[in-house]
Amino acid sequence: MSPWIRPQIGVSSCLIxxxxxxxxxxxxxxxxxxxxxxxxxxxxxxxxxEAGLGxxxxxxxxxxxxxxxxxxxxxxxVDLTATMREVTDRRIATLEVDGYVxxxxxxxxxxxxxxxYDANDHPARRTRGVFAQxxxxxxxxxxxxxxxxxxxxxxxxxxxxxxxxxxxLRVLFETGWKPRDLxxxxxxxxxxxxxxxxxxxxxxxxxxSHAGSAPREELERDYTVAFQSIMSRKSTIGRNVNALxxxxxxxxxxxxxxxxxxxxxxxxxxxxHQVAIAVPMTLLLHHAKGEAAEYVQDQTFFAPFPxxxxxxxxxxx
Numbered sequence: 001m002s003p004w005i006r007p008q009i010g011v012s013s014c015l016i017x018x019x020x021x022x023x024x025x026x027x028x029x030x031x032x033x034x035x036x037x038x039x040x041x042x043x044x045x046x047x048x049x050e051a052g053l054g055x056x057x058x059x060x061x062x063x064x065x066x067x068x069x070x071x072x073x074x075x076x077x078v079d080l081t082a083t084m085r086e087v088t089d090r091r092i093a094t095l096e097v098d099g100y101v102x103x104x105x106x107x108x109x110x111x112x113x114x115x116x117y118d119a120n121d122h123p124a125r126r127t128r129g130v131f132a133q134x135x136x137x138x139x140x141x142x143x144x145x146x147x148x149x150x151x152x153x154x155x156x157x158x159x160x161x162x163x164x165x166x167x168x169l170r171v172l173f174e175t176g177w178k179p180r181d182l183x184x185x186x187x188x189x190x191x192x193x194x195x196x197x198x199x200x201x202x203x204x205x206x207x208x209s210h211a212g213s214a215p216r217e218e219l220e221r222d223y224t225v226a227f228q229s230i231m232s233r234k235s236t237i238g239r240n241v242n243a244l245x246x247x248x249x250x251x252x253x254x255x256x257x258x259x260x261x262x263x264x265x266x267x268x269x270x271x272x273h274q275v276a277i278a279v280p281m282t283l284l285l286h287h288a289k290g291e292a293a294e295y296v297q298d299q300t301f302f303a304p305f306p307x308x309x310x311x312x313x314x315x316x317x
Contacts, residue, residue: 004306006041007167010095010135012103013044015147020046024056029147031156032101039306040163043097047108047131050087051080060107062116064124069116071107071130081130084108088134095135098170099143099163101150102132111136111146141228142166153314162231164305165192169227173220179211182223191243191301193230198239200230237316241271247284247296254291263287270316278312 013020016037017028049055058076062069071081102109108131115123128136136144143162150156172185186208193201204226211219244267252260266280281302288296296302305311 004039004164005167005171006039007098007163008043008096009040009163010043010045010097010100012101012106012109013046013049014103015101016042016044018044018046020049020055022048022055022057022059027103027147029150031150032147035309036160039309043095045091047084047087047091050091051083053080062107062114062127062130064116064118069127069130084130085134088131091131092135092138095139097142098166099159100135100145102129102144102146104146104148106132108132109146111144112149141225141232143232153311154316157311157314158234160309160311161192161304165189165231165300166228168300169224173224182208182211182219186223187295188298189227189300191246191299192304193227194246195235195239195243195301197230197233198242200226200233204230237271237273240277241267243301244270244280244284247288247299247301250296251284251287251291251293254293255287259287273316276313276315281312 011032012027014025014027015029016033017026019026021027048057048060058073060071060080061074063072064070065081069081070079071084072079102111104110104112105114106129107114108129110129111132112128113126114129116125116127118124127133132144136142143159143166145155145159150159169185172181175181186204190201193204204223207219207222207226214222248260248263248267252263255263263280263283266275266283269275270277270280285297285302287293
């Protein structure tokens with residue numbers, strides 16, 4: 001059992017092994033149903049099954065219509081656009097998740113490059129699936145990916161980092177939190193937020209400065225938007241290096257010249273694309289523990305998700 005707050009993740013049911021694909025099979029993803037499964041709570045959903053289609057079933061595709069694309073059964077020519085929109089609206093009404101993983105290449109769930117066919121049976125353009133499009137439009141700050149893109153080490157790390165951050169914030173606001181709890185939360189996330197968006201971090205800090213005076217609902221709303229907006233921006237090597245040097249500044253005074261020089265050398269090696277970020281992070285955290293630098297030790301920057309996922313071992317390209 002993971003000691004971490006478990007993110008609640010919406011997922012296309014087929015990706016975790018449910019036999020709901022058009023051919024009666026599944027598309028079980030090894031990372032999702034294996035490594036990540038130990039640390040999250042899945043909220044599976046198949047919009048095509050919910051729309052009344054059985055398994056196996058006729059295939060669907062998107063086609064150009066007079067008023068936009070239509071979701072059509074390919075052989076019987078049944079138009080399921082309105083039905084799928086109803087299914088989506090019902091799902092949105094009850095959806096409470098920290099992220100979503102969609103099935104790639106699906107006319108209902110795909111989030112990238114889904115073909116829309118013209119009257120000549122040619123793919124005229126590409127878009128998102130009907131279901132995925134409405135989810136993403138409704139929750140623009142929700143971490144959302146498809147299983148194909150999660151094969152990329154950088155995208156996988158960014159997605160997992162975001163879902164665990166969203167989960168921590170959700171749990172904070174689900175409890176009877178006090179102003180000091182929000183201040184502590186923001187403080188613990190300082191380096192992580194700086195690695196994504198320094199100006200955004202300062203803007204979120206201005207929201208936190210009103211803790212204790214602003215209405216709770218207003219604080220929750222404003223901080224949630226600020227926090228999730230920051231996390232939606234990709235961290236960069238330069239910003240990670242800046243955060244690492246911030247932490248070095250908090251422990252460096254207690255180190256001798258040789259150990260301090262070692263840390264600078266390792267951070268430079270990461271900046272030069274020679275080592276993974278796990279290398280300077282591990283060394284910094286080691287020195288922080290040795291010098292009882294609790295503020296640095298408590299930073300989510302060093303442990304944004306379970307170490308067992310091994311997501312920070314890739315050397316930046």
